[in-house]
Amino acid sequence: MKLAVNLPGLAMKNPILPASGCFGFGKEYGAFYDLNKLGAITIKAATETARYGNPTPRVAETSSGMLNAIGLQNPGVDSIMEEELPYLANFETPIIANVAGSSEEEYAFVAEKLSQSPYVHALELNISCPNVKEGGIQFGTDPTLAASLTKQVKAVSSLPVYVKLSPNTANIVGMAKAVEEAGADGLSMINTLVGMRLDLMTGKPILSNKTGGLSGPAIKPVAIRMIHEVSQAVNIPIIGMGGVTNAEDVLEFLLAGASAVAVGTANFRNPFVCPEIIEALPGVLERYGYDSIESCIGRSWNHVSN
Amino acid sequence: MKLAVNLPGLAMKNPILPASGCFGFGKEYGAFYDLNKLGAITIKAATETARYGNPTPRVAETSSGMLNAIGLQNPGVDSIMEEELPYLANFETPIIANVAGSSEEEYAFVAEKLSQSPYVHALELNISCPNVKEGGIQFGTDPTLAASLTKQVKAVSSLPVYVKLSPNTANIVGMAKAVEEAGADGLSMINTLVGMRLDLMTGKPILSNKTGGLSGPAIKPVAIRMIHEVSQAVNIPIIGMGGVTNAEDVLEFLLAGASAVAVGTANFRNPFVCPEIIEALPGVLERYGYDSIESCIGRSWNHVSN
Amino acid sequence: MIHQEAVTVMSNKQIAEATFEVELKGACVEAMTTPGQFVHVQTGGGWEHVLRRPLSIANVEDDVVSIVYKVIGQGTEWLTNQKPGQMINVLAPLGNGFPYEAIHNKRILLIGGGVGVPPLYYLGKKLQERGNEITTVLGFQHKAAVFYEEKFQSLGNCYVATNDGSYGTKGFVTDITKELYPNMDHYFTCGPTPMLQAVTKQLPIPGHVSLEERMGCGVGACFACVCKTTDAHDPKGYRKICQDGPVFEANKVVLT
Amino acid sequence: MIHQEAVTVMSNKQIAEATFEVELKGACVEAMTTPGQFVHVQTGGGWEHVLRRPLSIANVEDDVVSIVYKVIGQGTEWLTNQKPGQMINVLAPLGNGFPYEAIHNKRILLIGGGVGVPPLYYLGKKLQERGNEITTVLGFQHKAAVFYEEKFQSLGNCYVATNDGSYGTKGFVTDITKELYPNMDHYFTCGPTPMLQAVTKQLPIPGHVSLEERMGCGVGACFACVCKTTDAHDPKGYRKICQDGPVFEANKVVLT
Numbered sequence A, B: 001m002k003l004a005v006n007l008p009g010l011a012m013k014n015p016i017l018p019a020s021g022c023f024g025f026g027k028e029y030g031a032f033y034d035l036n037k038l039g040a041i042t043i044k045a046a047t048e049t050a051r052y053g054n055p056t057p058r059v060a061e062t063s064s065g066m067l068n069a070i071g072l073q074n075p076g077v078d079s080i081m082e083e084e085l086p087y088l089a090n091f092e093t094p095i096i097a098n099v100a101g102s103s104e105e106e107y108a109f110v111a112e113k114l115s116q117s118p119y120v121h122a123l124e125l126n127i128s129c130p131n132v133k134e135g136g137i138q139f140g141t142d143p144t145l146a147a148s149l150t151k152q153v154k155a156v157s158s159l160p161v162y163v164k165l166s167p168n169t170a171n172i173v174g175m176a177k178a179v180e181e182a183g184a185d186g187l188s189m190i191n192t193l194v195g196m197r198l199d200l201m202t203g204k205p206i207l208s209n210k211t212g213g214l215s216g217p218a219i220k221p222v223a224i225r226m227i228h229e230v231s232q233a234v235n236i237p238i239i240g241m242g243g244v245t246n247a248e249d250v251l252e253f254l255l256a257g258a259s260a261v262a263v264g265t266a267n268f269r270n271p272f273v274c275p276e277i278i279e280a281l282p283g284v285l286e287r288y289g290y291d292s293i294e295s296c297i298g299r300s301w302n303h304v305s306n
Numbered sequence C, D: 001m002i003h004q005e006a007v008t009v010m011s012n013k014q015i016a017e018a019t020f021e022v023e024l025k026g027a028c029v030e031a032m033t034t035p036g037q038f039v040h041v042q043t044g045g046g047w048e049h050v051l052r053r054p055l056s057i058a059n060v061e062d063d064v065v066s067i068v069y070k071v072i073g074q075g076t077e078w079l080t081n082q083k084p085g086q087m088i089n090v091l092a093p094l095g096n097g098f099p100y101e102a103i104h105n106k107r108i109l110l111i112g113g114g115v116g117v118p119p120l121y122y123l124g125k126k127l128q129e130r131g132n133e134i135t136t137v138l139g140f141q142h143k144a145a146v147f148y149e150e151k152f153q154s155l156g157n158c159y160v161a162t163n164d165g166s167y168g169t170k171g172f173v174t175d176i177t178k179e180l181y182p183n184m185d186h187y188f189t190c191g192p193t194p195m196l197q198a199v200t201k202q203l204p205i206p207g208h209v210s211l212e213e214r215m216g217c218g219v220g221a222c223f224a225c226v227c228k229t230t231d232a233h234d235p236k237g238y239r240k241i242c243q244d245g246p247v248f249e250a251n252k253v254v255l256t
Ligand SMILES: Cc1cc2nc3c(=O)[nH]c(=O)nc-3n(C[C@H](O)[C@H](O)[C@H](O)COP(=O)(O)OP(=O)(O)OC[C@H]3O[C@@H](n4cnc5c(N)ncnc54)[C@H](O)[C@@H]3O)c2cc1C
Pocket: B060, B061, C038, C051, C052, C053, C054, C055, C056, C057, C068, C069, C070, C071, C072, C073, C074, C075, C076, C077, C115, C116, C118, C119, C211, C212, C213, C214, C215, C246
């Protein structure tokens, strides 16, 4: 079974990659298994300078999901390039660097820097982080802002740019087309839905940031719907994500129209989830009558007589 | 423990009511328990004439949730008034009639008719049904359309009007304020998120309508977040809903800012869920130190030093 | 009267490929007098599975009901792990069931396919008690999937067809029923929709079909499970499979 | 080396109000040589609970680890239903643990509050083996919540405080430690944050605190569980409780 897929900048030996923010800079899960097994690795968001993020508590569990409000904690782009990326250079797995910021200038600054790293193969523009006061999601819910930001980043970056879309919108297709038009090489979707949980003891939100991003199996139907719609409307590939826990879920994302599939929250429950999915994938594809990744992509709407 | 709450048009002996579309016109669950136990009853959406709805399959399960695309099947407003409402007149429980349509005129027609029924105590404007081609959600994602519709309906209806909001929007507060300004007496929130599930065997969506509305515990954090935000921004009461399964969930909705709490999907897993919640509620309120429903409402942001 | 009850697993064993038979004991079994009715089974702990699973009554002996289920997805997978002594929450009995009470001394053809087979066994027993002559035709994909053949043989003649010919006649149930039906008065059938379509098309004698559809409530409140009626003058134009069915007179509802 | 393993429940019994002790047997227990480390426990079937629950190692005997847990929400509720013979998936051992190896022949004060008590027992055992003199002060809400008092008495003197005075001294652990600390060389404490704040403020002697925070991954990848360092010149300014902790030198991290 041929598992390889080729996306702009990413020659992936299989379509599975960890999602940004759920895999640190690789070291921790590298202690569990050989990171060469992965199709690619998305690292944690980088900003211009170090950020501490939000006060704790930063996570809360919900039914089949979780909320997080990490708030883009990271050591800053320079430190990431010096301290974190060299470890990942030990593997042949392509690296996607997640780019965040509070302003167009900050995004552009970080993107330009990361483009210069020999270890980074593609950028992922995080315009959908719901957990920071400035930037993040405001770019992700306004197509004009998103398109302008994409253009700016494309102008300064030599690497393919994937724009990571927010599901907190009434018109995901409009957003996707706007960033495609602005030059995006691919899309990542979906980021988290904005949610909240209250602590019944105190009556207040559990997260100190009050709201957080909802991820995990709870949001999978929203992700599948959005990818199904967007993949029919754009001509750039999609890295799909949102609630993936097993190889059957991966097939569902491929059928919906994703070309590669990222796993986030599931790493926390099962640190081996990515290699286990990769191992199970050929059998699952076979069981449902597919002989390659390509043959699945977009089958829910493509080449299928309805 | 005083469980009673008073909302426009609704003198409720407790804050618990079934959500529209999940309780038919009451008869089926009336076979399980005495409907007088309920704080109110929301009946299934009514349209001008009978509708068959979407082809089956109409439901699919997801992690801690389900998708539905019933498509507003109903016998039409006249038949509802003649055949269904008289049964409910046997109970002292106030009735909320859910109003749907494909055009402003249809909404107004149905609302005007239902206002004339002696058995109906309030209207719920369903501007958020994701499962019909025309009307429904398009009114629910455009504040101008929603406000205009609310005004029209208020003009022809003598009953309090609750507008049911869709969570498929980037700006729920804007929507809430628009309909409040247009004269809404209350809000119901949230309706379902748009989602999809694919059948791995066929590669196609399980639902014949392709997309469906996501309900159940999976969406509770989204509901809590939206109610928390909206209840601080408007001065009309909120009937909260989305994933409620027990009395603790009810308390969480009250703390978020809801004045009454509706139960939808949970009825399917446990037909006695409403009376069981009502019975458990005083104990749960007491355990967390509350001595009435009123004392909980909006406590997550009100009267709490942060 | 519909009951919600935590019933006790008495046994739960595999009887064919991916097919299990579970025996459940509880007070609500007393009400399960009508074959063709179903049990709406809560699966999973917590609320991860918000929907119940509809499964037919395959047999009743005293206060124990048997259910035969095929492992399809998460819910039936969970069921396989329930051991004797554990409790399962059921809502039952649901639906109308087969109208067998008034049928006496007739020649009856039972036609079942796959997991449509189980409810026909309880029906066959009830019909036999009423002096009817029972002939059964069962269709399965292949030999490993066959179950309950001997049980039906104890009621009368039983023919089996498998798609690949690995057991019994190669082909479909209709390859067998085409020879049998001229000597029959009435048929009852349950199975996959294509089979029901073929059967109802083939057989000119009176019959009843039992339908399947994805369900929400199971009790008639959510309108998830409707099917259209064939009669253009029917005032409603539809029926709820969970409440008005799952059994309908053949050719009165549209099979899709 | 962190292991993921399905370990076997040996026993699981209530030892105080809403408080249970579970014994788990598995190969990974061999690696649990450091008190203060924790076990990240998968709860629930399926994926309804996407997060594991961090629970401290309370004791190790051969290849059996004991964990004492208080029933708080869904996960710990689920744990109470796991019977001997059932398997539980754990990720362990996690965190740094208490630095006990180099401590010999000292006068040690252990201060535990509520479910912060368990890890101190395993620590006390290890410290006693190294010739240290152990004094323990435990704080609980009221009498019904008290556990492990005799276990600590077997290590040395053990004092108990309850908030309402229903057992031992009425008040807080600090009401007891204020008398004891002048004769102590080092303290180790684990419990609710207000207690840790009071203890670290009160005691001028060297000490270590074990912190709690809501966790995601438990292994340092998600940044859910950070705390700030007190040293303004610390290059990072923060520590991850799951990976760099949960044990820190007293006054080196900000308690919030
Ligand atoms: C009236 C009736 C009687 C039935 N009797 C039997 C029986 O006796 N034995 C048996 O093996 N099967 C029977 N079925 C089919 C059975 O309900 C499904 O196979 C089962 O629900 C699948 O559940 P799952 O959790 O394993 O599958 P999943 O795919 O994980 O289920 C997800 C959801 O889809 C629903 N679903 C999936 N497939 C079907 C289906 N074919 N029909 C209805 N709902 C489905 C489930 O109920 C659940 O809500 C019957 C169905 C109906 C409507």
